[in-house]
Amino acid sequence: MTEQIVFYLLAGVIALSAIGVVTLSNVMHSALCLGLSLAGVAGLFAVLGTDFIFAAQILVYVGGIAVLILFVVLLAGNNSGGKLPRQVNRQWLPALIICTAFIWAFYRITAVYAGSTVKLPPTASVRGIASIMLGEFAVPFELISIVLLASMTGAVLFGRRKPE
Amino acid sequence: MTLYHYLALSGLLFASGVFGVLTRRNIIGILMSIELMLNSANINFAAFNSYLYPDRPLGQVAVIFIITLAAAEVVVGLALVMAIYKNLKSVYAEDYNILKG
Secondary structure (H helix, E strand, C coil): HHHHHHHHHHHHHHHHHHHHHHHCCHHHHHHHHHHHHHHHHHHHHHHHHHHHHHHHHHHHHHHHHHHHHHHHHHHHHCCCCCCCCEEEEECHHHHHHHHHHHHHHHEEEEEEEHHHCCCCCCCCCCHHHHHCCCCCCCHHHHHHHHHHHHHHHHHHHHHCCCHH | CCCHHHHHHHHHHHHHHHHHHEEECEHHHHHHHHHHHHHHHHHHHHHHHHHHHCCCCCCHHHHHHHHHCCCCCHHHHHHHHHHHHHHHHHCEECCCCCCCC
16 A cells, blocks of 8 residues: 555656656756656655665665756756746647657556566565676676776767867 | 556657757757656666566666666756857757857
């Protein structure tokens, strides 16, 4: 019962703030909605009992990515008060049709899993994650550090001032 | 709670992300919608892992990889947005036509 209440509260928060991200006209407001939605997804991970990615979601998404997007909105957001121009392009009706068709097809496909409730009580998963990451996923684990290094170098390269 | 609830929520999140990518004019809004889609994939991985394969956390490893790649992607994307904004003084995606020559 408690799990259902928590799940529906989190689902409401996530859905409403995700719709706010894509429909609000002020980019500042939609960035704040994005932070709320990411925090709601973190709460969903906690409900699922996946403890490590709950912490990683809070640290990386809510503490890193949302704050970074807020900084960029403050630097380049174009919201100098007054009336904002139109924030949605002319193709919103075909996009709405595409999304409705996608949701319908997705619900039809995933209806196979409507009855799967078998669930063990959640256990601490950090040890298992570590043994997988240093065992059979060791090569992707090292490759992803190269990707992070390359993205950091790319961000510095794009962000620096042009040498006159 | 069944697995279907989690999948339905992640489908809704993914569809709103697709809607944002297709309709937002602001390039930062498009980046935020991409983050929403990556999060819906994360919910799917975590839910499938804890409902169907609770003995090995392979799905959580995939979620960690996705989080890392999303961080890298958003860093490069926002650096590109800032570089374009310094040149064009615009955040709207339809103004970005300097590659046309």
